[in-house]
Amino acid sequence: MFAVYAKEPNAESPLDSLVAGERPEPEVPEGWVRVQVKAASLNMHDLWTLRGVGIKPEQFPMILGCDGAGTLDDGTEVVIHSVVNAPGWQGDDTLDPKRTLLTEKHQGTFAEQVVVPARNVVPKPAGLTFPEAATMGTAWLTAYRMLFVKSGLRPGQTMLVQGASGGVSTALIALGRAAGFRVWVTGRSEEKRALAETVGAHRTFESGARLPERVDAVFETVGKATWAHSLKSLKPGGIVVVSGSTSGPDPSADLQRVFFLQLRVAGSTMGTRDELADMLSYLDLKGIKPQIGTELPLAEAAEGFKAMLDGATAGKIVFTR
Structure with missing residues (x-):
């Protein structure tokens, strides 16, 4: 499948490690679901990943992207919650000492498909487009x-x-x-x-x-x-x-x-799955739309990464398929 990934850590020249190309399709473990990604948004965390911050060298190559929105195999439209908790964790998602984000241990959303735990998807409000919904998770x-x-x-x-x-x-x-x-x-x-x-x-x-x-x-x-x-x-x-x-x-x-x-x-760090669901409901009730500064095809992701590195942002940078 087509994906945008970091081939290796590069602290000095992070964009030199950015690759757009083919990666293996993910397997779906028990209790996880496959999302056909329609849109995904760029975060500063993705630049840190390219630099090798918060990720072990042996985890590369790593598909980038914490956030995304798409469809399950049955067609359900969903938004992805990117905080992945340890099995059996109870309580505030963000306080789990063994929590990770997508792209730290598990492959990210800048791809045709991503797999996440079943609890890590929430229904997408009909009032949000896939690019708008893709900005929500981080x-x-x-x-x-x-x-x-x-x-x-x-x-x-x-x-x-x-x-x-x-x-x-x-x-x-x-x-x-x-x-x-x-x-x-x-x-x-x-x-x-x-x-x-x-x-x-x-x-x-x-x-x-x-x-x-x-x-x-x-x-x-x-x-x-x-x-x-x-x-x-x-x-x-x-x-x-x-x-x-x-x-x-x-x-x-x-x-x-x-x-x-x-x-x-x-x-304050990220948020919980329940907070994500509440926020999506709030935006739907209020008719609030996110500010998208740049929308690019996933194949042109390097342009978006450069804009973020240069500080040339005007809202969220979103990649679509």
């Missing part, structure tokens, strides 16, 4: 958990999203606007800030700009480049919810500010 689920499970925000309060155009950021903006929060966003360029306003931001600001007032919560995926600004932007008792550190994992903690203003820092 970026949108991450945003949903950050906002509705971790932040504790109430409608009418103010939230700041650091970074205007990535998949998690655009999901946070759309979800926050629909839920009745005042949504402020920072962005590096006028173009990215304009995109944020199109998605639903009430106000946008240059990266690092002094805000008109402090906010109730900050949503962080950037890390080192924005961390100091995030803490300075919070009201006393406010919370920063962190789900990534794309500019580096070593921000200054600024512990004096944290303890003196009683700030809270909450980590």
